[in-house]
Amino acid sequence: MFDTIHHTDTPVLSGRPLFSAPETPVIAATRLIAGDNGGLLLQSHPYSAVTVAAGCLIVPEKGDLVCAMVQGDSAYVLSVLERHAASAPLTLSTQDTPLHIRAPSLALEGTESITMKTARFSLVSHTSKWVAQTLRQIAGSLFVSAENAHKKVENLDATEAGHIAQHAEKSMVLDNEIGAITSRAVLRIDGGQVHMG
Template identity: 45%
Template sequence: MSDFTPVFATRNASWPPKRHEARSSVRKSRQRSPQITGHIAEDDNGRHYLSSHATLPLMIATSCLVKPQNGDLVCAVLHQHQIFVTAILQRQHSDAALVLSSGTVPMHLSTPALEIHSSERVEIHTSRFSLRAKTSLWISRTLHQVADALFVRAKHAHRQVENTDEVQARHISQQAEQSLIINSRIGSLNASAVLKIDGGQVHMG
């Protein structure tokens, strides 16, 4: 009896936890938020809602970065009397722009390498733009810079122009603390009103 009793107790002791786990799993499955599908609609006030649940507020899940548009077929979760869009299954217009939106929180991308390829154009609209890099390379056939004020500060500057370097301004002022050297095979200096040359020593010829 001493050898038989522990075996009998061990076999029967495993059954209540299994029944309890089964009841717990059933209870959890019933408490899961149901998944629903439907189309995004918009009322006269610009409020978006799910066509199958028009009275419930519509929210965008944090993991759904693609912003749904009117008429899109989406997958959503019903939780605490709110609709959370989790994924976009089909776009109403296949050629509609793909909009990534993180709401009111910042979006950060962390990767060892990032490439953006666009056959037509790349546009960035922002109130402030900053670029910090050890090495920056710009290659373009035509480069236009338009600004109210342009400030460039560098320890060393080198510019090489193959053909013509033309500067147009109302006033041009250049200051050199040590020396100013201008070399040319043919030189011309014209002034329609007054031409003044002043120096401690002036050497001509």
């Protein structure tokens, strides 16, 4: 698979080929070691510059057993065969290249926890469902826009705020069995018509 390709039409100068044939790539299973500048090197080829192949999404670390291809002064880490520390997390990285996952259906399961951290997060869906025993939302500003909204609370619905303003373009209805409006300072009721009783 990695045999040297010989060109019969290579130009010849003074009885020697003008262009030398490329070296045969070597596939090796080896450990990663740390270089003098802090970079990673292959234990079997410590003088070859190591580059992580585009298809190797798991970030290799020092001490890992990797499958590497070496050709001349260059080496590519193709895959991580064994982690140096079995408990170390697996890190998927595409360097500076975006990562797209496309499938008819996608399931992501974390038996203990899932954490997502990003500067911007967008969720676009025809139907969305959130089910939780406890749901906490914390935001500097919260904006909700909907054509229709319906909320049902079986027990207590409590709101605490410095100021509350409610505006209805057409009508507002308050219906309850027992009601009370309490104001510690001033209570004002203003309307074109006020009906009591």
